[in-house]
Amino acid sequence: MSSRPAPLAMGESRFxxxxxxxxxxxxFVGLFALGSAIAPEPYSEVLGxxxxxxxxxxxxxxxxxxxxxxxxxxxxxxSAVALGVFTLALIGFLLG
Amino acid sequence: MPAVWVLILLSLGCALLGxxxxxxGASLMVPTLLILDVDPLLAAPLGMLLVGAGSLAAASRxxxxxxxxxxxxxxxxxxxxxxxxxxxxLSTRIDPVWLARLLGLAAMAGALAAVGRKGxxxxxxxxxxxxxxxxxxxxxxxxxxxxxxxVPYQAKRVPAGLGVAVGAGVVAGLSGVGGGFLKTPxxxxxxxxxxxxxxxxxxxxxxITAATGLLIYTAQDRIEVESAAVVVLGALVGGAxxxxxxxxxxxxxxxxxxxxxxxxxxxxVLVRSL
Numbered sequence: 001m002s003s004r005p006a007p008l009a010m011g012e013s014r015f016x017x018x019x020x021x022x023x024x025x026x027x028f029v030g031l032f033a034l035g036s037a038i039a040p041e042p043y044s045e046v047l048g049x050x051x052x053x054x055x056x057x058x059x060x061x062x063x064x065x066x067x068x069x070x071x072x073x074x075x076x077x078x079s080a081v082a083l084g085v086f087t088l089a090l091i092g093f094l095l096g
Numbered sequence: 097m098p099a100v101w102v103l104i105l106l107s108l109g110c111a112l113l114g115x116x117x118x119x120x121g122a123s124l125m126v127p128t129l130l131i132l133d134v135d136p137l138l139a140a141p142l143g144m145l146l147v148g149a150g151s152l153a154a155a156s157r158x159x160x161x162x163x164x165x166x167x168x169x170x171x172x173x174x175x176x177x178x179x180x181x182x183x184x185x186l187s188t189r190i191d192p193v194w195l196a197r198l199l200g201l202a203a204m205a206g207a208l209a210a211v212g213r214k215g216x217x218x219x220x221x222x223x224x225x226x227x228x229x230x231x232x233x234x235x236x237x238x239x240x241x242x243x244x245x246x247v248p249y250q251a252k253r254v255p256a257g258l259g260v261a262v263g264a265g266v267v268a269g270l271s272g273v274g275g276g277f278l279k280t281p282x283x284x285x286x287x288x289x290x291x292x293x294x295x296x297x298x299x300x301x302x303x304i305t306a307a308t309g310l311l312i313y314t315a316q317d318r319i320e321v322e323s324a325a326v327v328v329l330g331a332l333v334g335g336a337x338x339x340x341x342x343x344x345x346x347x348x349x350x351x352x353x354x355x356x357x358x359x360x361x362x363x364x365v366l367v368r369s370l
Contacts, residue, residue: 019159026152030332036325048325055148056310059303066166075234078167085173089308092181096315
């Protein structure tokens with residue numbers, strides 16, 4: 001096992017960045033959902049749509065972020081897997 | 097659709113139990129919505145919203161702890177997404193009675209997974225103690241932190257695990273449950289990945305399943321925005337409460353209690369669909 005590649009340092013700054021971004025998105029989703037529950041029409045509808053849109057966008061952006069990160073590290077195989085997942089999600093929307 | 101206060105209490109309670117029991121709140125909520133006479137076609141998107149909110153709520157903590165194996169999660173998700181798309185597209189063409197039966201069976205599978213889940217398999221090794229917890233580039237291997245020591249692991253029997261992932265995706269797309277109760281055992285029991293890593297990776301993957309499913313449901317105009325926002329709100333509050341209570345309550349007892357509750361709900365759904 002001594003020749004194994006170095007593990008990703010999950011606690012280092014680049015993963016902290018995506019963790020922070022996820023925290024911020026989570027805060028916005030919560031605010032949009034709360035706003036939708038208490039605001040009058042038509043604001044509640046718009047805020048509700050923003051909550052759902054943020055919830056859809058967050059994991060897909062994380063996938064895209066991973067793909068770009070792996071391309072930079074030369075890990076093309078798993079970068080292609082990530083891009084495949086992203087593309088399939090968009091195809092699903094188009095087929096729906 | 098039930099009253100707003102019913103939806104918020106239901107999503108809060110299901111997310112709370114889901115977080116405590118580690119079975120995914122949607123497998124509890126969607127069958128309960130059917131018992132409340134919600135159309136399965138409208139119940140499925142609400143389940144997916146609960147899954148997506150739960151995945152997002154857990155994301156930052158799991159990233160900081162180095163528990164998610166993104167390469168494994170995305171490999172599983174690549175095939176699960178094909179299943180999710182197929183299931184979501186088929187769901188509008190399937191008789192609602194059969195959809196309810198499938199949900200009942202999915203809930204029963206979730207109950208069995210909750211009751212029968214095993215504990216720690218991989219043990220810490222001193223040789224890895226200086227490593228950061230995380231995944232190894234270009235592989236489906238890595239280490240995770242357990243009691244201050246690093247535990248190495250390597251995914252095995254990958255094709256078999258990916259096969260289960262396709263089935264999990266179809267079930268998720270058809271019914272609106274996240275499929276985590278199938279993906280987690282696929283990773284932990286079939287691919288021999290530590291349960292903690294499998295659960296975190298499954299939560300990450302289920303977030304993508306939810307996003308894909310919700311994109312399709314949006315295109316099919318099946319999301320009621322008012323109910324959706326209430327469910328998301330309840331899921332976020334319930335998930336946060338569940339994470340706090342995890343340190344106080346016995347996880348195994350809660351998981352088994354939730355499993356029994358889920359089994360009762362699945363039986364009600366199955367009996368009503370006969």
